[in-house]
Amino acid sequence: MDLSNYLLMKQEMSLMVVFLILIVYDLFASDNLKKYFQPVACLLFLIHTIYGFFPQATGTSFAGMYVCSGAVISMKNILNVGVLLVLLQSNGWLSKEDTSFKRGEFFMLTLLTLFGMYLMISSGNFILFYIGLETASLPMAALAAFDKYKKNSAEAGAKYIFNAVFSSACLLFGLSFLYGACGTFYFDDLANCVYSTPLLVMSLVFISVGLFFKISLVPFHFWTADVYQGAPTNVTAYLSTISKGAAVFALMTILYKVFGTMFDEWGKMLWWIVLISITVGNLFAMRQTDLKRFLAFSSVSQAGYIALAVLAYSPEGLSSMMFYVLVYIFSNMAAFGVINTIETKTGKVEMSDYNGLYKTNPKLALAMMIALFSLGGIPPLAGFFSKFFVFTAAAAKGEYLLVLLALLNTIISLYYYLLVVRAMFINPNETPIENFKSDGYMKISLVFCMVGLIVVGLVSGFFEHLSSVNF
């Protein structure tokens, strides 16, 4: 075995090191030392994140099974930033009595799923891809059921695992067709033998459906609202940003690399999926009163916008998709961060509970507002830029009608985002949520999100870097 193959897997290696250190720490540290678990873990992950930004060799190893390209590295960095935010935000919730004793487990499971996603997005072979996918989704179910004494959380875990298994089954079914037709699992070889036959169309449909479940595109989104509502808010944030981002990247890799010749087929399919995802997500979000369900449907519609970038089938589509995911991570993490703090302190998640929030907790209300405006695509926040770039990529393909429909949908989305803004700033309330101090980690993460939302769009370097990388 040629050990030099591992040289390309720098980020995986570094993540493993962090993982192992933490596992040893969690197992052998005394209770006294365990107090420092959170800062140590966050710091280690921060180092890992920074390490990812160092220049890195690209290429393939294990005979093309593992691919490390500019886009893959950038995507992993984006995911790292998101996970760092998740870990920072977890402190308040994990410090509670019923979860503090399994703080270590949360970190283990989270890093494990991240490892799975790494493998998923840098695979050049469907076997490795499938291993990555399962590594990412099984611990995720455990995370969703992390508050296992709460009925909703357990239910969320169960729902997630059923859906994950079902979607894997779809995916495997599609893979079997593919293998039957081409006799290989390597992406590069497949690309040469894939052309539009009924068998391969079937395989394309099943493989895509398997991933649509993960991205929660309509009509495969039914698990989303319940799981998002039931899972601990921190996990919901993780699910809605990191897990979704990785799955979209995987979808893009497969569609572009393997099924590139079948653009006519999947283009049509994705056109409708994008349209109904955006529309249905928006229409359902309007009626939600629970903020976690609200953001669940909002993220269904956001997934539609991300898929719109996939539909562009061009290098611009790739770069705008990654940029969108980056911005989406910042926006959604900020929104979930605010929900998380308020839920941890007061247990309130209803939209009406937020009435008059600005009077008592102005900073939280502002953070929430900026996050929602960014999701709605209001300049000068990064959300405007990301939407604009995605639409540019799609319009370059001549998809003006879809762009118009998507843009009209942003008005609906703006309506329900403004409902929350209205609750916080305008609606009067006799008993608003009292002023409280959020914990330090949460503050850092929210400030980081706010800076990100302002800087990432206005400073062109981020987007330009993403447009310079390729598969």
Next chain:
Amino acid sequence: MDFLSFFVLVPLLMLVCFLPCKNIRQIRAVAVVGSSILLGLSVALVFMFIGERTAGNTAEMLFIFDRLWFPSLNIHYSVGVDGISVVMLLLSSVIVFTGVFASWNQKPLTKEFFMWLILLATGVFGFFISVDLFTMLLFYEVALIPMYLLIGVWGTGKKEYSAMKLTLMLMGGSALMMVGIFGIYFNSAGDVGMYTFNLQEIAQNGIPIEAQRIFFPLTFIGFGVLGAMFPFHTWSPDGHASAPTAVSMLHAGVLMKLGGYGCFRVAISLMPEAAHEQAWFFLILTGISVVYGAFGACAQKDLKYINAYSSVSHCGLVLFAILMLNETAMTGAIMQMLSHGLMTALFFALIGMIYGRTHTRDIREMGGLMRIIPFLSVSYVIAGLASLGLPGFSGFVSEMMIFVGSFQHTDMFHRAFTIVACSSIVITAVYILRVVGKILFGGVQNEHHKTLTDATWFEKIAVVTLIVCITGIGFFPSFVSDIIKDSLTIMTNW
């Protein structure tokens, strides 16, 4: 740093300065100083512009500053002004300046109010200086969203409904516009082979006629929504009526001009062929706006609603004149934007002041105010007379030019619509004189009104500034028309 970017930089600095303010005095100080600097800048710009023009600089855009922003999409931060934008900048800074004085005692949450107001102003100034479609769109949307909170938090009446309606309808307009902009961008390559967002380059390269036919209506309607074109005007009455004084002023005075300016600058000057083909359709719509708005104003009893409908009518006239596609009418359109901006700002300022005293805007509950608050009442009469186009005020000049320009078309269709639009002058007189007669003269309707006090010094500053501008244009219209003339000759050479 170039000169024009100060128009964006100064408001941004103001926003930063508001942050540490502790009491209302400091906030006022920052607002007054900042808006005075802006006013000074725009006056200086006018003279610099005239200086350049007399020195023989015939370039279409002056004071250009251009920096590459997103190289991969060829997006630039690019600013520059021609005569029209110079005039619009002057208008905006006058209204921001007076708006600050009109909201002297704005409560509660004074600091937040001014911050949102100045953010709105940032968007407006940025929009007028941009010559890059992307920056233009960005500033346009920056100007829209503060409206929601300004109306929702500080408004009156059914404010939440109005705020939501206004924001969503205007965002709808910007959605159409964005598709139009994509269409323009992806057809802008010409022979050069490079897509561009730069207005001048697009105009040079030219857009294929097939693309124009699709994207002209999208862009025109997109901007037309903000210009209160029928049937997309419904946000305007509710929005204006619910907004606090300074916001109504800024909105009717400046923001609605963004629509007219955009229609002209983007839709018509970039896609002239399609504009020629499709102008008839939009002429019908804007013709309806003009007359319908005027009749709508006659039927209203709330002072703000009356002026909001009157704005629909007058802004309709702006779009109507732009669509005539000749130089006289277009000069008239720009003058009308300026004139209507000042006039309507004066109206809304006065209504705000009267409402602050009488606590009602229903014209049936007021009467005989002329004897009680003479300063405000006289100013109201002046605003009214300017609005119905009395010679000596700005309204006369602009309407005159619009109708003369429109009548230059010799065909039946244009003639008929010009005559219909002309009739709005008469209807305007009806609703203006009705209001003036009802609330200013006659017997006092409410005993409590007898103890009202007249305008304070800060209110007088706002009112006098606006009146001076209105009469100034009325007496020396050539000053303005000379500034905008050169920009129009370049644009009407089709």
